Amino acid sequence: MIGMRVAQRGSDAATSPDYKMAFSTSWPQLPILKKGQFVSDGTFQVIDNHGLGYVPAFMVFIDNATPDLATRIADGSENPNFGMDENSLAISSSLTAGAKGHYYIFALDIEKNFTAPILETGDAGKQQGRTESQGVRFTQDGKDAASKDLRDFSVHSNTRPWVIHKVSTGRKAVGGSQAIPIPHELGYAPFYLGFVKLDSGAFPSPRYQAINAATTDASVLSTPTQVTFTIGYVGSYSFIVLQDPLV
């Protein structure tokens, strides 16, 4: 065996199944390379010059959503206005001026196909018997390991990682509505992060936009056997299929 596995309290890291683990280097995750906040001024804005040289996965949340100035992921009408390429994340001029939000940029190339093994799932005991001082935790640089704030940690055994099952890329070459299947073998309807780079979009040059929430022009649905992406436009797409967190 190569790599590192950290078992939950009372389990053998060498022999226990995945759902008894707190962490394993066999689990591909979504490491956060960068995060930031933005306020739209109603014009084209580059909000993050990441300069990675590849197109990274990203998520955008709106922080002044109505009602109550609540937080939620960008909806179907907002997603087309956030565009990612190999160098930067930008907002199009169509995003409502005054819209506030934040974003994550992950260390995952969405143009590279990838498939990871399926994790065993089961009853992990829901952290039974663990106290604040038990388990494993890795703080981020400069943070105190005794911190009570989970945001200070890269790994914390009182949480679960979001594990990638696969990245699937392709191109829709012909116009007209088409349902594109992204098959998987998870056996349950998984969460997903979808991205599409339209040949003709809202940006000066084509960029990937998120497509996790449905729009009037596109929809994404999840079943135990596939994620189905339906769109009428021509362009390239990438879908990240996430494994459910272990209980």
Added chain:
Amino acid sequence: MRTGFIATYGKTDLASAPDDEVAVNTAYGTLLISASANPSHQDLYTFEFSSEPGNGDTTMFRVPHGFNYQPDGLAMIQFDDELGGGSFEGQFAILPLLQIGAGNTTFKYKITASYLEVYVTVSGGGALTLSGKSYVFKYIIFANSK
């Protein structure tokens, strides 16, 4: 030179691995899931409408997250035969969903400093029949925030 704790996948070299080959690096964070409800683990979160929302009415369920800040999170709903039409029955979609069905019903979610709330607003005459029906949701609440 890299400092802190780094672990890579498989046999990838710790010193030279590109970022997308690194499983954990304390120089940056990861999405940490603090709570979830997943049908795959028989841990369903169902919500039943006890009455028929009228035109313009909003009804919701909420899940406390236990943080004193607004964490990030996601929610999905499973369609029944009425929400998305027969061809979508049983399939999940990430919220928010706008203008479902003839009645322009919306399913949205929001995260406040106390709760993840999924709420439904009926407009356009309430063409959907919701009373007495149960809907299945999946959700994930992260420890991460802006």
